[in-house]
Amino acid sequence: MKFTGFIFVLPLLYADVIVFTAKKQSYLQDWFINENTIVLKNQTLIQCAAECGALDGCMSISYKRTTQDCLGVNNGYLVQPLTLGYDSTGWSYYLVLDERCPEAIGYVFSKAFNSCYKVHLYNTTLVYSDYSQLCESEGGELMKIGSQEKQKHIVNHLGQLDISDWIFFQGMHLLSETPWRYNDGSVISYFNWHPTQPDPTAQKPLEYLCMKQFYQYQWHDCWGTMKGAFICEIYIK
Numbered sequence: 001m002k003f004t005g006f007i008f009v010l011p012l013l014y015a016d017v018i019v020f021t022a023k024k025q026s027y028l029q030d031w032f033i034n035e036n037t038i039v040l041k042n043q044t045l046i047q048c049a050a051e052c053g054a055l056d057g058c059m060s061i062s063y064k065r066t067t068q069d070c071l072g073v074n075n076g077y078l079v080q081p082l083t084l085g086y087d088s089t090g091w092s093y094y095l096v097l098d099e100r101c102p103e104a105i106g107y108v109f110s111k112a113f114n115s116c117y118k119v120h121l122y123n124t125t126l127v128y129s130d131y132s133q134l135c136e137s138e139g140g141e142l143m144k145i146g147s148q149e150k151q152k153h154i155v156n157h158l159g160q161l162d163i164s165d166w167i168f169f170q171g172m173h174l175l176s177e178t179p180w181r182y183n184d185g186s187v188i189s190y191f192n193w194h195p196t197q198p199d200p201t202a203q204k205p206l207e208y209l210c211m212k213q214f215y216q217y218q219w220h221d222c223w224g225t226m227k228g229a230f231i232c233e234i235y236i237k
């Protein structure tokens with residue numbers, strides 16, 4: 001991934017307990033972001049990041065030091081800025097991170113879902129059963145996408161990563177019963193099926209939820225023999 005080049009770290013105290021960190025993403029220096037933004041007050045960088053951290057839809061900020069212009073951005077990492085802006089001197093881009101998310105291994109913070117999440121790219125040496133295990137070893141689990149709001153949010157994030165592989169998240173189905181279930185056995189009620197899915201003609205004894213950019217991230221029933229990227233999530237207590 002291209003998430004290197006952090007050169008500025010600023011710890012922030014918010015509401016006495018939560019520490020946010022504004023991390024400058026130097027590859028987006030002098031870049032103005034003109035989409036998925038929220039206009040915030042013109043204010044210092046610390047205040048700007050704290051205001052973003054307290055808003056559900058805000059995961060990063062675009063900031064112009066000379067004028068103290070402050071824009072909240074809906075996305076976490078922006079890696080394909082060319083689709084979201086243009087050259088403009090003085091604007092800097094910062095991820096707004098929560099100390100409770102393990103940022104060192106690539107987790108971003110979402111206040112909307114009260115969680116930290118990370119997309120693991122396709123790794124040929126891993127199979128489906130490794131995905132949950134890897135998430136757990138990082139302190140989380142495969143992401144649950146339980147609402148349209150969360151689906152839209154994660155699609156927005158995935159759009160930045162431009163992954164063409166299957167993408168796995170939490171949810172499985174035993175052929176011997178009707179409901180789809182999370183790992184803990186609870187029944188799933190929100191789905192975002194592709195019109196051709198779930199596919200009744202090609203059933204395996206155990207199927208898993210997955211999605212793909214090619215199908216506009218509408219869901220499919222995948223098999224354990226299929227491989228791809230996967231999303232881990234750590235819920236914040």
Ligand SMILES: *[C@@H]1O[C@H](CO)[C@@H](O)[C@H](O)[C@H]1NC(C)=O
Pocket residue numbers: 039040041042067068069
């Ligand atoms: C912030 O300052 C800019 C000038 O740099 C001004 O155009 C803009 O309206 C101000 N925004 C807010 C929300 O006050």
Ligand SMILES: *[C@@H]1O[C@H](CO)[C@@H](O)[C@H](O)[C@H]1NC(C)=O
Pocket residue numbers: 123124125126
């Ligand atoms: C793929 O997964 C294996 C096993 O977890 C790991 O050792 C390896 O570093 C991973 N490769 C990449 C490119 O992440």
